[in-house]
Amino acid sequence: MTFKIYNPPYIMANFFRAIKQTFQYRSVIVSVIFCALMVGLLWGGNIAAVVYPIAEICLKEKNNTFTLWIEQKIHDNQEKIKTTAQELQFLQSSSPEKKYQIAKKVKLLRQLQDWNSYFRWILPFAAKYTPNTAFRTVLFLVAVILTGTIVKIIFIILHGILSAWIAQKTAMVIREEFFRKILDYEVNYFNREGIADTMSRFTNDMSQLTGGLNIIYGKLIREPIKMVVCLVGAAYLSWQLLLVTLLLVPLAAVCIRWLARSIKRVVRRSMEEMSNLYSRLEETFRSIRVVKAFTQENTERAKFHRTNRTYCAKAIKIAKYESLTNPLTELFGILMISIAIVVGAYLVLGSRTSLLGIPMLSEPMDFSELLLFFGLLAGAADPARKLSDIFTMFQSAAAAADRVYSLIDRQVLIRESEHPVPLPKHSQSICFENVCFQYGDRPILKNISFEIQFGECIAILGASGCGKSTLLSLIPRFADADSGRILIDGLAVTEVRVRDLRRQIGLVTQDPVLFNDTVLNNIRYGRPSATTEEIMDAAGLAFAHDFIETELADGYATIAGPAGGQLSGGQRQRIALARAILRNPSIFLLDEATSQIDIASEKMIHEALAKFKKGRTTIMVTHRLSALALADRIVFMDDGNIIGIGTHEELLQFSPLYAKLF
Numbered sequence: 013m014t015f016k017i018y019n020p021p022y023i024m025a026n027f028f029r030a031i032k033q034t035f036q037y038r039s040v041i042v043s044v045i046f047c048a049l050m051v052g053l054l055w056g057g058n059i060a061a062v063v064y065p066i067a068e069i070c071l072k073e074k075n076n077t078f079t080l081w082i083e084q085k086i087h088d089n090q091e092k093i094k095t096t097a098q099e100l101q102f103l104q105s106s107s108p109e110k111k112y113q114i115a116k117k118v119k120l121l122r123q124l125q126d127w128n129s130y131f132r133w134i135l136p137f138a139a140k141y142t143p144n145t146a147f148r149t150v151l152f153l154v155a156v157i158l159t160g161t162i163v164k165i166i167f168i169i170l171h172g173i174l175s176a177w178i179a180q181k182t183a184m185v186i187r188e189e190f191f192r193k194i195l196d197y198e199v200n201y202f203n204r205e206g207i208a209d210t211m212s213r214f215t216n217d218m219s220q221l222t223g224g225l226n227i228i229y230g231k232l233i234r235e236p237i238k239m240v241v242c243l244v245g246a247a248y249l250s251w252q253l254l255l256v257t258l259l260l261v262p263l264a265a266v267c268i269r270w271l272a273r274s275i276k277r278v279v280r281r282s283m284e285e286m287s288n289l290y291s292r293l294e295e296t297f298r299s300i301r302v303v304k305a306f307t308q309e310n311t312e313r314a315k316f317h318r319t320n321r322t323y324c325a326k327a328i329k330i331a332k333y334e335s336l337t338n339p340l341t342e343l344f345g346i347l348m349i350s351i352a353i354v355v356g357a358y359l360v361l362g363s364r365t366s367l368l369g370i371p372m373l374s375e376p377m378d379f380s381e382l383l384l385f386f387g388l389l390a391g392a393a394d395p396a397r398k399l400s401d402i403f404t405m406f407q408s409a410a411a412a413a414d415r416v417y418s419l420i421d422r423q424v425l426i427r428e429s430e431h432p433v434p435l436p437k438h439s440q441s442i443c444f445e446n447v448c449f450q451y452g453d454r455p456i457l458k459n460i461s462f463e464i465q466f467g468e469c470i471a472i473l474g475a476s477g478c479g480k481s482t483l484l485s486l487i488p489r490f491a492d493a494d495s496g497r498i499l500i501d502g503l504a505v506t507e508v509r510v511r512d513l514r515r516q517i518g519l520v521t522q523d524p525v526l527f528n529d530t531v532l533n534n535i536r537y538g539r540p541s542a543t544t545e546e547i548m549d550a551a552g553l554a555f556a557h558d559f560i561e562t563e564l565a566d567g568y569a570t571i572a573g574p575a576g577g578q579l580s581g582g583q584r585q586r587i588a589l590a591r592a593i594l595r596n597p598s599i600f601l602l603d604e605a606t607s608q609i610d611i612a613s614e615k616m617i618h619e620a621l622a623k624f625k626k627g628r629t630t631i632m633v634t635h636r637l638s639a640l641a642l643a644d645r646i647v648f649m650d651d652g653n654i655i656g657i658g659t660h661e662e663l664l665q666f667s668p669l670y671a672k673l674f
Contacts, residue, residue: 024410026413026416026418027224029417030182030224034178037181040178041178043174047234048171050163051234052241054161056242056244056245077145077146078152079138079139079142086132086135093121093124093125097121100118171234175233176230183221183222187218190419193419194210194419196426198424198425198426198490208288208294211294212283213412218416220408221409221416224410224412224413231399234395235399238392238394242392245384249377249381252373253359253385256352256367257352257355259351261348278326278329278330280414281326282327282329285326292319296316355367356382356385356386357382359373359382360377425492426491426510428510432507437598438501438598440465440502441499442463442464442629443499444496446459447483448495448496449486457486462657466629468629469625469630469631469644471643473646473647473673474650479649481603483649484603487599488519488601489513500599517597518593518595518600519592520592524587526575526576528575532544535551535556535594538591539595553623554589555586556583585605585607589605589617599630600624600625601630602630604633606618607634611638614639618639618642622642643660648663648670
């Protein structure tokens with residue numbers, strides 16, 4: 013028996029599937045991007061507002077104001093325009109072949125004229141609305157910066173709320189898809205794999221995936237926009253100087269790619285160890301009575317310590333890789349700013365426009381512009397640092413997506429027929445034809461063939477491990493036979509709709525499971541549309557009504573507790589029996605259904621079952637001789653084979669093994 017797991021064609025395939033799920037919230041995504049864009053613009057704008065105006069207007073000269081600074085700019089630009097126009101005229105007349113220099117002068121002349129047009133346009137507004145003293149100008153700039161910061165914070169808050177909304181809504185959809193798929197799994201999957209790993213993926217891994225989605229629409233949108241705004245501003249001042257500064261980016265990208273692969277690999281192994289930790293806890297807590305009864309607390313502590321130590325080692329390894337991220341980012345950031353300082357100082361202090369013969373500036377850069385360039389680089393470095401902080405979490409989300417989607421994509425073994433046949437109410441027979449089944453390489457059922465007539469009560473008997481419960485589980489398709497067929501009224505169970513099949517079946521197991529709900533709702537689970545009177549009638553048939561009314565504090569409103577833990581084993585079994593009776597099934601399956609009930613109660617239940625089994629097919633797995641009185645025939649099994657079929661007396665007479673069993 014095999015199952016198929018989806019293998020992503022590239023490393024982030026499953027995480028991109030989760031991101032694709034978010035596209036259903038397009039309007040919110042647009043709002044997130046808008047908020048991030050506003051944060052980025054205000055981030056770069058605040059840096060420009062802090063560095064350049066204060067350095068250029070307030071600190072360069074005493075008693076300077078916006079109006080005086082603009083007038084001085086107009087005057088300086090007018091002088092530059094005259095000088096540039098003269099140089100251009102000289103080049104055109106004396107050296108017309110120097111087209112590059114002429115074009116450069118033409119471009120510079122247009123820029124100066126455009127700036128002067130802008131300054132002349134803004135001068136009346138500056139004169140009317142900006143302060144007329146140097147100190148008030150400083151106060152005005154501080155107020156602008158504070159206002160911009162407050163507006164930016166508002167957009168940051170909105171952005172955080174909206175990105176979390178997208179992440180949580182998408183996670184809710186994925187969780188529901190995950191849960192829906194898990195419910196479709198065959199019962200043997202949980203018997204084979206346990207529930208700890210599934211629980212780990214459902215809780216820990218989903219939490220990591222949700223965090224990754226939050227990052228995608230949070231910092232992964234906002235911080236790059238902030239960085240781009242700053243880099244665009246720096247490029248406007250001198251894109252050549254910016255390129256020289258960013259020479260180390262390819263090397264940084266190689267290092268980050270190496271870290272990404274290493275972190276994701278270690279994170280995936282860490283998640284597997286977390287599953288083992290869940291498994292160890294689940295096994296210990298489920299078996300707590302046995303642990304205490306055999307005084308094995310120290311043994312369990314040692315087992316947990318080994319598992320915990322392995323997980324801790326993986327977590328430390330993640331921390332080692334993560335510890336490299338910030339230092340590497342900081343190192344590359346300092347190196348780039350150092351390059352900018354050296355090259356910028358070389359250009360500004362020498363009033364140069366080229367480096368090693370390579371043009372860097374159209375005209376010499378002054379100190380204020382260089383200071384603004386450094387400020388914008390620093391502004392770009394901060395988002396880069398924050399992106400490095402989320403690096404490990406992003407890789408964790410990618411690894412978690414792989415683990416979550418591997419179960420979502422797993423092929424369900426119990427599949428519906430492509431063209432299911434309607435299953436009428438059972439009225440003829442149940443037939444097993446050469447049914448074989450095995451767990452792994454171990455055969456459980458070997459060529460089982462027999463027929464049960466409608467209305468007949470069959471008891472399946474045999475030593476533990478001979479395949480009785482497995483045979484019973486094939487009827488409702490908790491598992492499918494490896495070969496052979498099971499027919500109900502001539503229709504193979506694999507050809508009918510699973511829900512139609514199971515709606516005709518009532519099941520009571522040896523270890524009945526109740527939900528953490530009222531006793532009334534636990535019985536109603538058999539038929540949700542049932543009235544309270546019908547529920548009480550079913551409880552009466554299962555001899556549960558009396559103890560519910562007299563022994564339970566709140567009667568039918570009593571909470572059964574997790575897994576029915578507030579009730580005794582016998583009480584749970586009778587409530588489970590009432591639940592199956594309420595279903596009014598055509599096929600009644602009882603797997604050691606009275607094993608935890610006292611002899612007096614069992615006798616009364618057998619009397620009720622003797623009436624209830626009429627008009628329906630009943631199959632019992634039992635070891636109790638008293639239960640055999642209900643059976644019309646007994647199927648005696650040993651080692652996956654049917655040894656004999658007949659009444660109790662017939663089997664005693666013709667089967668020595670059966671006689672030995674009793």
